[in-house]
Amino acid sequence: MNFFEHQDRARKQTRWLVVAFVLAVLAIVAAIDVILLLALGLTSYEAGEALSATQVIAANAPLLAGGAVASAAVIGLASLFKTASLRSGGGQVARQLGGTLVESDTRDAKRRRLRNVVEEIALASGVPVPEIYVLEQESGINAFAAGFTPSDAAVAVTRGTLEKLDRNELQGVIAHEFSHILNGDMRINIRLMGTLFGILLLALIGRRVLIHSHIAGRSRDKNGAIVLMIAFGLMAVGYVGLFFGRWIKAAVSRQREYLADASAVQFTRDPDGISGALKKIAVYSDASYLDADSEEISHMLFGDGRKMMMFSTHPPLNKRITRVDPQFQPEDLERLAARIQRDQIQARRAEEKRRSESATPEKRMFDAGGIIDGIGQPDWERMLMAASIAASIPDHITQAAHSTEWAPEVLFYTLLDGDRNVREQQLLAVSGKMGGDSEAQVKALFKAAGVPSPEQRLPLLEIAFPALKRRPPDFISRVLDTAQAMIDADGRVDIFEYLLARVIKMHLWESHNPHRVRISGDKKIADYSMEARALLAVLARHGSTGPGSAEAAFAVGLETLGMDPQTPLPDERDWMAVMDSALPRLDRLKSAEKEKLVTAMAGVVLHDGRLDATEMELLRVSSHLIHVPLPLLHVPQ
Structure with missing residues (x-):
């Protein structure tokens, strides 16, 4: 799949995202109307009125319609608000997570290495160098790219990524993120972040109502049961929103992670780079997890931002590693944990030197087809x-x-x-x-x-x-x-x-x-x-x-x-x-x-x-x- 096919796929996924969002909103609106309908039915029952469901709906149609409009408005306005807050570009996302900008004249060796890697891949790809951030408080190994276009893009890595990965592994992670920039994934990701905020907002409201629902539970008047029902109903709706949000993110994200891993190998011609980073995520106790709340950005990350039982936005680590390193066996991780810091740096440097000495530009680069194949996928020669x-x-x-x-x-x-x-x-x-x-x-x-x-x-x-x-x-x-x-x-x-x-x-x-x-x-x-x-x-x-x-x-x-x-x-x-x-x-x-x-x-x-x-x-x-x-x-x- 070349650059242009990736762009077409990104546009199709954007349309799919709109459809999924509309369906999710309709499901949530319907759930809220069901809650209102049950509450209204209970009220009529306590008042001694034996009304059927049809009669309750007919008698309260304006209220149900108003509830539907209000629910859709809350979701839509919240999504628009979040999208508007992200208009300043990818740097805004990094700063919201506590990211620190890596200045161009930094003297810190690890940050200088990070900037050099980002600049090399940007120049090889033919795009402007993005803003670079480090999440100083995060010890897990993770990274993300955010923005609407390459011109406003930002790349962020955690402190754990800087400290635990060698240069080749860091290059593999950054190449993975550049694949998202070049192939249109980044634009979908930031739109998804804004779109899902409205849905996830109801999950936050549901959680808040759950915390305070005991107040309604202690009420002894006849309205106590109704308030309690609404409280638990809103909680349920909140989790419906959370369910759909995670489902949409997982559906959009998983396959793109495999493609980005493969692109990283093509960028660097070094499967050991990105597989080494993934193996270290599997070995270290803090893995790729973030201390910050990663619910909104989980689909943008290099690895899972939190431990998920269902609807993980990323494929299982072992499967990702096997895709780029077919010889890998899960039981190898214990041995790798002992060897990874002792042998990798020396071996990678030797391999990089060998490739530098033997690499020669391929003839394919001089014809139009070779140029097209290289768009969005700069290889080792570039x-x-x-x-x-x-x-x-x-x-x-x-x-x-x-x-x-x-x-x-x-x-x-x-x-x-x-x-x-x-x-x-x-x-x-x-x-x-x-x-x-x-x-x-x-x-x-x-x-x-x-x-x-x-x-x-x-x-x-x-x-x-x-x-x-x-x-x-x-x-x-x-x-x-x-x-x-x-x-x-x-x-x-x-x-x-x-x-x-x-x-x-x-x-x-x-x-x-x-x-x-x-x-x-x-x-x-x-x-x-x-x-x-x-x-x-x-x-x-x-x-x-x-x-x-x-x-x-x-x-x-x-x-x-x-x-x-x-x-x-x-x-x-x-x-x-x-x-x-x-x-x-x-x-x-x-x-x-x-x-x-x-x-x-x-x-x-x-x-x-x-x-x-x-x-x-x-x-x-x-x-x-x-x-x-x-x-x-x-x-x-």
């Missing part, structure tokens, strides 16, 4: 490339990208032109819009490292993004205006500058408006055939050199989409206006249709069998703008 690119960026530039104070200047630094005269105009634009201090910082970055290479620009932005998005909206607007002024400094805009500016603007806007973002739509390429041809034409003209090369590249793209390859290459003189019009429409395509489009885009860029750094970044940035996170591609030196 992890190595991410580490290589990160290592090629000077340390002081990386440190600046992690800094809230320097992140805007790193963005400006990525836009610097190689021509000295143009660069001077760009620095004047920075000085005029951001001030002399900002200009001096950009100059310092340039003096220290020169103009960044094409393959470094997008990764630098992805690293700087977490620090940049924490700045206030009015400051972000000034940054975007300055970036646009730098692009316009030479009187012309090349396509990479244009696309890079669009990516910056898109990610920053989405980080502040995650609830308004749609990752995919319901349109087909046939609905936007003109826009698809226009995009392929622009890529062909700007990514090809030599006579006839653009025409040949355009024909390859058209043929991939099932269009007439003999169609003449249009002369898109105002290509920026064409892209401004085409990209938002193409972002509304279904996931399967986006797969076809990205395959065609890759075919255009790779039509001559070669891929240089500029073409690679052109393809990656174009894909970003239709919410397809293209992973790193190997560029031959």
